[in-house]
Amino acid sequence: MRLSRRIYPGSIVDGTGEPDGPNWLVAEDDGTGTHRPRLNDWLSHAAEGILTDSSCDLRPRGVPTLPALNFYRAVELANGFHFVSVESGDWAFLDRGEFDSLRAGTMDCQLRRRLENAHVLLTSENIREYINRLRHRYRFLSEGPTLHILVVTPRCNLTCVYCQASSAPSRHGAMSEDLARKAVERAFETSASSLVIEFQGGEPLLNFPAVRAAIEHAKLLERETGKRVQFSLVSNFTEPATEDKLGYLIDANVSVCFSLDGPEDVHDANRGQGHAACHQAVLRTIGMFRRIWASRSQAPVELRAMMTTTRASLESADRMVQAYLAQGIDRIAIRPVTRLGRGRKAAAVSYSAAESSMRWLRPCVP
Numbered sequence: 001m002r003l004s005r006r007i008y009p010g011s012i013v014d015g016t017g018e019p020d021g022p023n024w025l026v027a028e029d030d031g032t033g034t035h036r037p038r039l040n041d042w043l044s045h046a047a048e049g050i051l052t053d054s055s056c057d058l059r060p061r062g063v064p065t066l067p068a069l070n071f072y073r074a075v076e077l078a079n080g081f082h083f084v085s086v087e088s089g090d091w092a093f094l095d096r097g098e099f100d101s102l103r104a105g106t107m108d109c110q111l112r113r114r115l116e117n118a119h120v121l122l123t124s125e126n127i128r129e130y131i132n133r134l135r136h137r138y139r140f141l142s143e144g145p146t147l148h149i150l151v152v153t154p155r156c157n158l159t160c161v162y163c164q165a166s167s168a169p170s171r172h173g174a175m176s177e178d179l180a181r182k183a184v185e186r187a188f189e190t191s192a193s194s195l196v197i198e199f200q201g202g203e204p205l206l207n208f209p210a211v212r213a214a215i216e217h218a219k220l221l222e223r224e225t226g227k228r229v230q231f232s233l234v235s236n237f238t239e240p241a242t243e244d245k246l247g248y249l250i251d252a253n254v255s256v257c258f259s260l261d262g263p264e265d266v267h268d269a270n271r272g273q274g275h276a277a278c279h280q281a282v283l284r285t286i287g288m289f290r291r292i293w294a295s296r297s298q299a300p301v302e303l304r305a306m307m308t309t310t311r312a313s314l315e316s317a318d319r320m321v322q323a324y325l326a327q328g329i330d331r332i333a334i335r336p337v338t339r340l341g342r343g344r345k346a347a348a349v350s351y352s353a354a355e356s357s358m359r360w361l362r363p364c365v366p
């Protein structure tokens with residue numbers, strides 16, 4: 001890696017028509033697609049300051065010339081498109097010409113705005129937001145672990161083709177209530193002032209006694225320790241999701257996320273042999289959840305769905321989105337097929353990262 005500070009006076013076409021644009025701090029490409037300006041050093045100092053003192057003033061000492069080109073990673077996809085991302089997780093999708101402009105420091109006004117929104121370019125207007133995003137992303141470094149996942153059973157009533165846990169009705173084993181309480185005590189050992197306990201499986205609702213024991217014990221510890229606890233649970237929302245269990249979860253303020261892979265044909269094809277009518281079962285449970293929620297709360301119902309993205313989902317992206325909106329679901333967690341368990345062998349539903357990026361992100365490019 002070779003670092004340098006090259007100044008490009010007037011190389012940016014900005015919207016004011018000024019002949020001399022701002023100076024830019026850039027780094028030379030080392031041939032690996034990684035660009036690492038010295039700005040990065042300054043940012044890590046600034047983020048460190050904010051981590052320990054949220055009232056830290058960003059302006060004094062050591063602020064580099066702004067606007068500046070941030071440290072970014074670039075991955076070339078098909079057809080010369082580049083996926084560019086920065087440490088905060090923000091990203092931009094650039095065609096070949098745009099990427100060349102970024103590297104040459106000859107961005108036009110429109111591209112410059114896009115890169116500022118993605119924090120690839122840092123200015124005096126967006127740098128505070130960027131550093132706060134870094135602080136938020138890496139707060140676990142100073143606060144201790146906040147997310148604690150309890151796998152209460154490997155068993156599931158379904159056999160999804162991509163299941164990373166290889167769950168199935170034939171699998172055995174269930175966390176005892178006593179072990180669930182001990183796991184919660186371990187979670188509360190974190191130095192974080194708040195924590196999230198998430199229930200996963202298999203299908204966690206197949207071991208509801210352990211879920212309930214963990215929630216009740218966590219609430220007790222919350223009162224004793226003053227730490228704040230939140231709960232979430234991931235379910236396939238089929239037969240194990242009964243009325244009494246859903247009522248308990250709503251009363252206990254558990255954020256429920258259910259697996260729904262878009263429209264009926266895609267969803268049911270993913271569920272494995274012998275589970276043909278799963279999509280209808282999920283819709284019935286959504287209706288039941290809405291009813292129970294309305295009987296207990298004036299607030300709008302909160303529906304969170306998780307989609308595992310298979311090759312079939314990529315091929316019908318529009319239909320996927322419409323399928324969620326038709327159910328009134330506007331919060332979707334999109335996850336890829338994880339190459340673990342059955343997902344490791346599910347070549348027919350799998351795809352490369354580049355294929356996925358091209359299919360999902362291309363429509364987002366203005």
Ligand code: SF4
Pocket residue numbers: 156157158159160162163164165166167168201202203235236259
């Ligand atoms: S992916 Fe989820 S719903 Fe499907 S078999 Fe695995 S645990 Fe069950």
